[in-house]
Amino acid sequence: MDSHETDAAIEGTETELPPVDLPAVWLPFDNGVLAATKAVVIVIGLAFTVLVSSEVVSRFLIGQSISWVNGTARFLLVWFFMIGASLALRQGGHVALDILGKMLPPLPQTIVYYLAQILTVTFLLELLWSGVSALEGSFPQTEGSLGISMAWVMSAFPVGFGLLIYHQIVLVLSATRQLASKAGRK
Amino acid sequence: MIPVVGIIFLVALVVGTPIAFAMGLAGSSWIIFFEGIDPSVVVRRMFGIMGSFPLLAIPLFSMIGILAERCGMLPDLVKLLQMLLGRLKGGMAYINVANSMMMGGVSGTAVSDVASLGRVEIQMMKRAGYPAPYAAALTASTAVISPIIPPSVAFIIYGLAAGGVSIGGLFMAGIVPGIIMGLGLWVMAWFKSRKAGFGTIVDRPRPAVIFAQALRVVPFMLLPVIIVGGIVGGVFTVTESAAVGVVYVIVVGFVLTRTLKVKDIFDSVVYSAIISSVVGMLMGAGAVVSWIITRNQVTQQLADMLVMITSDPTLFMTLVALTLILLGTVMDATALIIMFAPLVVPIARQYGVPEIQFGVVFVMSCMIGMVTPPTGILLFMTAAFAKVPIEQVFKAIMPFVVAAMVLVGLLILFPALTLTVPAALGLG
Secondary structure, eight states: OOHHHHHHHHHTTOOOOOOOOOOTTTHHHHHHHHHHHHHHHHHHHHHHHHHHHHHHHHHHHTSSOOHHHHHHHHHHHHHHHHHHHHHHHHHTOSOOOOSHHHHSOHHHHHHHHHHHHHHHHHHHHHHHHHHHHHHHHHTTOBOTTTOSBTHHHHTHHHHHHHHHHHHHHHHHHHHHHHHHHHHHHO | OHHHHHHHHHHHHHHTOOHHHHHHHHHHHIIIIISOOOTHHHHHHHHHHHTOGGGGHHHHHHHHHHHHHHTTHHHHHHHHHHHHHTTSTTHHHHHHHHHHHHHTTOSSSHHHHIIIIIHHHHHHHHHTTOOHHHHHHHHHHHHHHGGGSSSOHHHHHHHHHHSSOOHHHHHHHTHHHHHHHHHHHHHHHHHHHHHHTOOOOSOOOOHHHHHHHHHHHHHHHHHHHHHHHHHHTTSSOHHHHHHHHHHHHHHIIIIISOOOOHHHHHHHHHHHHHHHHHHHHHHHHHHHHHHHHHHTTHHHHHHHHHHHHOOOHHHHHHHHHHHHHHHHTTSOHHHHHHHHHHHHHHHHHHHTOOHHHHHHHHHHHHHHHTTOTTTOHHHHHHHHHHTOOHHHHHHHHHHHHHHHHHHHHHHHHOTHHHHHHHHHTTOO
16 A cells, blocks of 8 residues: 555544634634534543553452442543534534535525524524533532532533534634625625 | 423524523423423432432543543544555545544534534545535434444433433443444445545555554554443442543553643643533423423333334334434434433333333434434534535435434344344443
8 A cells, every 4th residue: 555545544534623614803813712522522532541451450450440430431522522523513414415405506506505504503592501500409419439519510511512612603603704795705 | 281392492592592501491380381380400410410410421531532632642643544545445435434433423413423523524524536526415314323433422322311221221222333333434435536536645655654553543542442441340430440541541642652741631631511501401401391291201102102103112113213213313312312212212211112212213313413414413523524515415425314214223123233243342
């Protein structure tokens, strides 16, 4: 296999997100949000890898598992999913059907696009609401093996859905600016 | 009120809202607005599944896939396969199949499998002079087998979504059907190569060169041994095996081959977050919908209806398989598993179908749908990578679709194909 093919293999797993069309003043903030998100995701991902594998090691060496490892890893996983979902949104990774989009002429296609965005935002707002109310209820609850408040994990939902709403706004704004500049050129 | 959930879901789906969001929108709207239940229920349902230990295996397996690619383990394997099989007529076709059997099924969804591995395979086959439609069709059909050979993310998702199905048992159950399908694809490639006169790609290297390359591949070959062996031997759980796998690849990449950079590790985590959070969101939204389904006894109503149609378990499984293949032509397999496993698995139990056998039939049917014309999504992807009109791929894929359907039929008729291995290992 020549080196070119190896390059192609790596291309498939690039972690760069597609560029967005935002006002110039907004871009540094957006890049900051993405960089911070990636950093948090990396810390969480490495943390649960170390935790789970160290559990295996400790079981071999001391013959028993560490009581808080399982619970902590599960909490980290929730954060990992909820934060990672916004990166997936920016990547266009959330699987969707794309039947109508391709068949329709431009104008109905635009209408369908915005309808889908409205439905997405409606969902995200509902879940933000649900997340906030679940968080409120979780403060007095403690997780058994960890002895910490459930709020530590339940806060992942309002934060995650809040982030998703932010990124959804970015994507819609970017698409709208693209449409407007295309219309302007005509 | 249940039709309302369905209508919201379908409308959202058709206009192109991501599947997870469409499910979540339908479920949460129903809970919050139609039933007036405390809104926190939605997120608490999501937490129940998203914070489950077995699900942790998915981001870890995704990390293994990327790390193995970055540190050169996978390219080394491809090189060895080329040396061993390249001088056969149609060698690249065999390599494509062997490759998918060994390293597929790790990334979470068949779509991302094709996007990463499939793209390379198509390029390699085209460069070796194979017709592009054949390259596209073969690559799409190998995506059907890789998710049933362990380690399989599809089976983890199924085991969790169905509730209480042994994931280790499913892993083992996939081995025999996976090998049958792989051999079947090889035989088909052999016939095709004879007829079309596909060439060889390399001269036979000296045995010493092959041996040296085989030695380089040893660390990679140990990876499935550690993962599968560890699970079968009861040394660790599926999730733990995945974490140990990540650490193993990192150690090999840093100490043994010295091909891994710190940036590769960071990239693997970020990429894994992107891939696996899609699955996480689907699982979360699926948990909300399945809560509604349970609460309204939809499963029981459906079961009653099905029993009126047939009381024969074989016919029931055939109906389920055909329905899934049909739905799979328009929907991602992961989403399909998450949506329908909680609904159908309890019914399968009522029919007395062994749940591991049912699991393999279920997952394979979802995968076949994704390569079935005229809408199978994997075909569109591979056609785009191969730069050929989709119609040509439709023609080239048909023998593979038929072969895969025959295999599903065999799995339905002969439970031994799926149940023997897990039973022998005490995982049934």
